Each structure stands twice: as C-alpha cells, then as structure tokens.
Amino acid sequence: MATAEEGHYSLVPLGGGASGTVCACRRGSEVIALKVFPGRLYRRTRARLDRELAALAGLAEQAGVVVPQAVETMPDGRVALRMELCTQSLARVVAASGPLTVSDVLVLGLTLASTLVAAHRAGIVHGRVTPANVLFRASGEPVLSDFGHTLRDVFTRDGDHGIAYLAPETLDGDAGERSDLYGLGVVLHTALAGRPPFPAAAPDVAALRDSVRHDPAPPVDRPEAPIDLLVLVDRLLEKDPVKRPASAEEVTKQLIRLWEAQEPEPEPGPGPAAGSRLGAEVFAWPPPGAGEPEPAPRKDRAWLLVALPACAAILVAVAWMLVKGPFGVTPSAASGTASTPPGTVEPVSLDLAEPADLGTAATLSWTGPAGWEFAVVAAAEAGPTETTLVRRNRTARVTVDPRVKYCFQVQATDGVRVQVSEPRPFRGATCRE
Numbered sequence: 001m002a003t004a005e006e007g008h009y010s011l012v013p014l015g016g017g018a019s020g021t022v023c024a025c026r027r028g029s030e031v032i033a034l035k036v037f038p039g040r041l042y043r044r045t046r047a048r049l050d051r052e053l054a055a056l057a058g059l060a061e062q063a064g065v066v067v068p069q070a071v072e073t074m075p076d077g078r079v080a081l082r083m084e085l086c087t088q089s090l091a092r093v094v095a096a097s098g099p100l101t102v103s104d105v106l107v108l109g110l111t112l113a114s115t116l117v118a119a120h121r122a123g124i125v126h127g128r129v130t131p132a133n134v135l136f137r138a139s140g141e142p143v144l145s146d147f148g149h150t151l152r153d154v155f156t157r158d159g160d161h162g163i164a165y166l167a168p169e170t171l172d173g174d175a176g177e178r179s180d181l182y183g184l185g186v187v188l189h190t191a192l193a194g195r196p197p198f199p200a201a202a203p204d205v206a207a208l209r210d211s212v213r214h215d216p217a218p219p220v221d222r223p224e225a226p227i228d229l230l231v232l233v234d235r236l237l238e239k240d241p242v243k244r245p246a247s248a249e250e251v252t253k254q255l256i257r258l259w260e261a262q263e264p265e266p267e268p269g270p271g272p273a274a275g276s277r278l279g280a281e282v283f284a285w286p287p288p289g290a291g292e293p294e295p296a297p298r299k300d301r302a303w304l305l306v307a308l309p310a311c312a313a314i315l316v317a318v319a320w321m322l323v324k325g326p327f328g329v330t331p332s333a334a335s336g337t338a339s340t341p342p343g344t345v346e347p348v349s350l351d352l353a354e355p356a357d358l359g360t361a362a363t364l365s366w367t368g369p370a371g372w373e374f375a376v377v378a379a380a381e382a383g384p385t386e387t388t389l390v391r392r393n394r395t396a397r398v399t400v401d402p403r404v405k406y407c408f409q410v411q412a413t414d415g416v417r418v419q420v421s422e423p424r425p426f427r428g429a430t431c432r433e
C-alpha cells in the first residue's frame, strides 16, 4: 500500500476509475477523499464544473449522496475534487463477504431509488450507477457517489472501464433517467447474487460489450427472495429502456410494497453500536483495504449486519414520505393530521411559519424535533403535488409558478413516527384543515 506525501498531504490510493484516481487524504487531523484527475482545469471547464457543483450541492440537501465539497489543485497542478471519505463500496463489501440479506437489499434499493427520484426531479442523470459508486458512510447509510459529467467528459482515459455495469444505450453514448434505473438493477443484482450480471474483468472487451448489449442477465438464485423483487431486478436490467420501469418513483413504490410485505425479522441480539466498527475504520490511518486491487477476503461482515439495518427505519420512512400520497395537501383537500408508515403517532411539535413569496420561489422555515428528517409538500391549486426531501434542514426554497396559489406542508419522520404540520396557505389558497 503506497502512502505518498504530496505537499502537506498524506495520500493513500483507493482505486482508479475511467477518469481519475481516488485517494484517502490526511491533512493534520482532517481525513477526506480526493478524486485526482490527470490534468489541469481550464477556465471554461471550470465555469461548467462550478454550475454542476452548485446543482449537486442542492441535491445533497435532499438525498443520500456524496458530492464534491470543493475543487482543489494538487501541488503539480492537477485538478482534484474533495469529498467526504466513506468506509467502503458495495463492490468491495460483496466481493469480500458475499451477497446481502434480502432485507438489506430492500433497504439499499429503497435508498438508491429515492435518491434517483430526487436527482431526476432536479434534472440530474447520474450516468454510472455501479456497485463501486455505492458507498457506505460510517453510520452504515448507503450513499450514491460520483455524480457529475464535466470532469468525466474532459479526462476520460479508459473508455472501457466499468462497461460491464453500463446500460446498453450508455455504451452508445446515450444515458438518460432509465439508464440510471438499469444501473440500479446492476447494483441490486450484484447485492443479491454476490456478483454483477456481467463479469467486470472480462479479457475480451468486444465480447463483453456484445454480452451487455444482447445477453440476458443470469438468473439470481435466492429462493428466499420474493419473486416480485427478482422480477423487478430483471425489469430494471431490460436491454430496451422502454421496457424498464417508467421512473425511479415507480421503483420506489414497488420496493416499499415489498418492504411492507416482509415477514418480521427476529429482534437483533445485543451487538456493537451501529456503525461503530465502520467509524473506527474511517478514522484509522491508512484506511484498511486502501490500494488493494482486489478486496481481501473478510469473513466478518458483522458491521453491515448491524449498521445497515440500524439505518433501515429512517431510510424506509424517508422513501415512504417521498412517494406515498396520503399526506399530500391540495388547496381544497389537506390531511392536516399525523400519520405513520409502520409505527404509532406521538404528536411532536412541528410548526411551519408563514411562507415568504419571492415570485418564482417561496422560502419556508419550520421548527421541529431534533434529529428528524423532513420533507416539504407543495400542492399547486388545480395542479400537481410535489414532495421534496430536505433531510435535516429547517428551511427550504421551493420553486413556484408566480401565477398559482399553493398549500405547503412539512412532514417529519424519525423512522418510526411521521408527523405532518398544519398546511400553510400561500397567496390566499384555501387549504383544508
């Protein structure tokens, strides 16, 4: 494992992709990830990158994503993106420890599908949803990384990297929202089968491209998995994008149904605190597994068994808030009451303040319990109702049509309870109490 001193940094390579190399980086007490690209950044590309990073920062407020926090210049002039350092990728977990449990696969699928809902609503297509781009935070929360096309387009040096994971249309340079759904299919297939649908390290690249374009994915042998989950994964992996589910929202709804239909699992026994082992790994230096071409076989996957289910309740409830309709307010019909996905109602204070009208936007602010996740519901008069996750933020800026009346509402969840604020009329809308 190479640890290089570069300027004032200590760098440990974690792996290389189509366009850059990701390193864990230590500067004093700070530990981060740097994705280093093989060249300098010119002014026009920088302007494009800045616009992209601004859009991604907005997405990070709504969804579980790792996005660049800053653009940095290495001592030799190469450009690098600074990110939070995660513990490891799904690719590494599966290669080292085998397939995930069905329940973990459902949580993973729900989290990624609701992330794609938020991304697609913001007009952002990922383009490379792969097992290496699904990372785990120290808490066990799965997050999607490697958004952004600007530097990928400028610095791609290995066009064949990762083609085993790409949708057939992406191989022809045409990626859209349904290509991200194909990527989700690859991720779920990998998590269930313990290997990707097509071998990542195929020696004959032309044959691999041919397989990705034409061969069906091999069946997943998990008799305990619900048949509807296996059918969904197969639909996500359809070669023709039109035959895949129509949207990430549809996939989220299906995964919620599968989650709700699960047999209750036995109570977990006493074990380490959620994510504690992962946390230790992140802050150890150098990071374990860094620089290894193949993950070292690791029998012990106790951290995932503890950390991922510990996140499940909140991740599922957040996905549920995003796509389930019962709290939707409309100017003529609003629930105004608390409801829950699986748990009980214990009212907590959740107060949405008078929205501020900025013409094409409204700013909302509210008070609510600490540690809960929030979503904003905006119902246009005689128009659609949109729910936007805002994670733990207490303010939101919502784009509105300057000619339309709205009712706004905030939903909150701690993973067990869901609380709904009183609806707030905007521009004189009539919201039902």
Ligand SMILES: Nc1ncnc2c1ncn2[C@@H]1O[C@H](COP(=O)(O)OP(=O)(O)OP(=O)(O)O)[C@@H](O)[C@H]1O
Residues within 6 Å of the ligand: 014, 015, 016, 017, 018, 019, 020, 021, 022, 033, 035, 066, 083, 084, 085, 086, 087, 088, 089, 128, 130, 132, 133, 135, 145, 146, 161, 162
């Ligand atoms: N923020 C991060 N924290 C921890 N590991 C990371 C982080 N970002 C990337 N990695 C890991 O670093 C390695 C290289 O990532 P990189 O994004 O360069 O390539 P890739 O995901 O294999 O390919 P692609 O170019 O298609 O994204 C991967 O194994 C990835 O899981």
